[in-house]
Amino acid sequence: MTFKEFDLNPEVAKGVRIAGFKEPSPIQEEVIPLILEGRDLVGQAHTGTGKTAAFGLPILDRIARGEIERALVITPTRELATQVSDELYHLGRFAGIRTLAVYGGVGYGRQIALIHRGVQIVVATPGRLKDLYQKGKIDVFNPEVVVLDEADEMLDMGFLDDVREIFEYIPQNRQTLLFSATMPEPIKELADTLLYDPEFVSVVGEETTKNVDIEQLYYVINENQRDEAIVRLLETEDYDKVLVFCRMKREVDRLSEYLRDLGFNAAGLHGDIDQMERDAIVKAYRRGETRILIATDVAARGLDIKNVTHVINYHIPFDPQSYVHRIGRTGRAGKTGRAITIVSTEEFRELMRIRKEVGAEMKIATIQTGSGGIDETAIQMLKERLEETAFHPQVDRLMAGLADMDQVTFIKKALSYMMECESFGGDGGRIGYNEEELERMLDEYQREQRESKPSKSKRRKRRR
Structure with a gap:
């Protein structure tokens, strides 16, 4: 299938050609016809599968044809709001469609003025959008189509109550689209509340959840070798862009400064950095001016950066879902990626638990520092x-x-x-443990797992 078969408005189709889109991704192929029909929709797909164009192209087409005048996209983070707004602008610019990103951390004035001048698509974060509606600043903006993008991220960040309140200010006669990588119960309940007779589309198959395009490795080290390990990995891995995850903001600051002192092109990103600096850091990383970005999970939410070849977990994530979200930043759009996790001996069993729950194929590896010397x-x-x-x-x-x-x-x-x-x-x-030592460690873990499970006869006795 090609994009020509959607019969999009000629000016929107020109934006698609200039963007270099040839064939629609699975989520685009499934949902674009449904959205063009005006149906409410729940779409399940991971970040990086073309969701923005999946909902953006039919919205741009309907605006260009005069079927609707305005659309609203709600995203969990400022970075994602900027990304979505930019992509929609580039796809719709030949049709003269104007977009605006609305988020906190900057002044109200310009955002309000542009909305009043007739911006057709607003891409907003929940907090700032709720504030503007509550204060009566954007009563003129009544969207006919509303998109909830990355709904599970909004749940994780505690925004669902804000989202529900925002919908009290939006006309009931609307088309509502909800996209989410996962479908926890609160998201299903939200869809039942806000959507009318929606179509359900999922392109999250077994092969997607297991991240077949991502090679997953882990290195077991002593705790005091963590910095030594990441330095050696950054020296030996062949990467374009690297995204490094830390658990805490202070660790992001310390590690980014440490790597810069050693001559690496690195920057840190977390929630305490002011908005203008955050924007500059993300833009530099997106353009490749910065090749190593060190971030917390919260700061990296919604980031959709092309050509991230490596994800490195400097610290093991807190839960399996965080692991999936982290490594999903690489291996996108048909490209391969590499996900590396550094774990101490104390964290080894926790990583094995994550591996089991995620169903991931992780390979043990050893970090080499050369032929017996020190550099x-x-x-x-x-x-x-x-x-x-x-x-x-x-x-x-x-x-x-x-x-x-x-x-x-x-x-x-x-x-x-x-x-x-x-x-x-x-x-x-x-650095750390060699394969023989790691195999013994893994065998010990597996033996403990087997011994902790009751035998079949014991399970039968319990049922009786």
Whole structure:
């Protein structure tokens, strides 16, 4: 099938050609005809499958043909609002269709003025949109089509009550479209409340949930090797763009500064960064000016960046769903990607639980640091570690006991002993555990799992 078969308005079709779209994705092929008919719809598809064009093209077509005048798209994050608005603008610009992203963190004035001047498509975050409706600032904007994009993300971020209130200001005679990667019960209930006799379309199959285009690896390291591990991965992996996930904002700040000090082209992104700086960081990453973006889960929500070749979990995610969302940032639009998770020995069992629940094929791997030596980065890390180390209370006593050893010999032997103890560049240049050790660890975990399950005879007794 090609886009020509949708018989879109000629100016909208021109936007499709300029964008380089050839054949519709599965979600586009399924939902575009339904939306053109004016049906309410629930679409289940992951980010990166072409959802924006799936709902955007029929909306642009209906505006261009004069069937409707205005449309509203509600997204969970400011970054996603900007992305969706930009894509709709580029697809609809030849038809003269104007779009506007509306979100918090910036002044009201320009947003309100543009809406009053007749912008046809508003893409907004729930908080700012609710505020504008509550204050009566945009009473003139009455959309005939409303889209809820990434509804499960809005649920996770606590926006469902805001969404329900927003719909109190919107005309009842409307077409409503809801898109979500997952369908938890609250999202189903929301659809039942807001949509009228909707069509249900899902393109989330077994092959999609298992991320067949993403190679998934994990490395088991000692906790004090985490920085060493990510530095080595960034030095050895062949990447275009890397998205690194940390659990906490302060870890994002520390790691991004640490990597920049080592000469890496890295930036951090989290919720405490002001809006103008956030926009600049995301734009630089999207354009490839920044190749490594370190972010929290919340900050990365809604980001749809092309050519993210690698996702690295600097810290293991809190739950299986977060793991799926994280690694889904790579391996998009038919391209392959690589997802790497760094785990300590204490986190190993938690990763195995995630692997089982997600049904993912994860491969164990070992980080190599070269042929038994240490490089300039390792030397710099060792220097910093020594500078940060406080004197031990017994060090003077130790020095006195080794007074017969010359200083150079003492320093060399002390460093050698420390490197041997910490595997800092030792053991053939290896970080963490080798495959044989990891296999034993995995076998031990699997044996514990088998032993924790009751036998069939015991289960029968329990049922009786």
